[in-house]
């Protein structure tokens with residue numbers, strides 16, 4: 001099939017491309033390179049350096065595709081509280097543009113990558129039937145994009161599925177972004193002899209997924225004819241860990257001897273976030289095969305092989321006031 005992936009130079013997009021090519025599909029995709037890495041782009045795809053918000057271009061380059069995976073986003077939940085204009089533009093405006101182009105081009109199926117930020121601060125584990133209650137601009141823009149997709153797709157007869165991935169780690173993930181990807185940031189810092197920086201007491205709890213365990217779920221959401229109009233959490237519900245524990249696991253893996261540095265908590269950070277994997281197990285055959293310890297090992301191996309990097313502050317910080325984290329204001333990471 002002809003498959004188009006937005007955000008193809010990013011983490012999820014590049015893995016999807018690799019697996020879909022291996023399955024014999026014809027893959028193309030775009031990325032505006034705000035966050036992607038050219039090294040992630042397979043030579044076997046057609047790549048367009050284009051921005052998803054450009055409706056005319058997106059209509060041009062998605063023409064002839066049968067399935068669209070919309071992975072492009074500035075997936076910066078914490079930063080979205082301080083750069084709401086920049087983040088929501090690359091989530092909501094980008095999504096509406098790709099959805100519109102897909103409808104114009106009569107795309108058969110649209111798979112949207114949402115986020116567990118859709119659930120906000122509710123009782124865990126989050127299940128797909130819960131109301132969406134996002135608490136930050138990133139989550140709000142994801143929910144708005146989901147609604148826009150469901151509404152317009154149903155109206156125009158386009159199939160859709162929504163994946164809700166959470167805290168995925170593994171090779172190809174950006175590790176020099178000071179605003180996101182906690183495990184990769186900890187590894188990149190520890191490998192440079194610097195301590196992990198933890199917001200608050202480090203007791204915020206998360207559940208991490210390994211990329212190879214979740215990618216097949218995304219593939220099924222695109223290719224399985226019997227699965228449509230589904231919203232599915234994609235990732236594990238075992239091994240919930242605190243960020244403090246994650247810092248210890250990373251330090252042990254890379255042989256860093258110091259202690260983490262604790263700084264004031266970030267506003268709006270959800271304390272406990274984990275998703276039920278029951279639906280994914282049932283309809284997608286999801287199974288956690290990689291332990292957190294092993295996932296960290298593989299991610300550290302990737303970062304060592306590409307080489308440590310200094311952190312890049314290339315994204316706008318729109319609201320710079322007394323509640324903006326010092327790490328970002330003073331570029332401390």
Ligand SMILES: NC(=O)c1ccc[n+]([C@@H]2O[C@H](COP(=O)([O-])OP(=O)(O)OC[C@H]3O[C@@H](n4cnc5c(N)ncnc54)[C@H](O)[C@@H]3O)[C@@H](O)[C@H]2O)c1
Nearest residue numbers: 007010011012032034035036051052072073075113167168
């Ligand atoms: N990785 C995770 O743990 C995770 C968790 C929840 C949700 N998601 C969602 O999955 C999707 C993929 O995430 P990821 O981790 O691969 O992120 P990523 O940052 O690695 O990849 C996203 C890519 O989108 C590109 N991009 C951003 N705005 C764009 C625009 N306007 N036009 C074109 N390209 C643009 C970036 O340059 C980047 O390469 C996102 O929608 C994200 O919200 C990811």
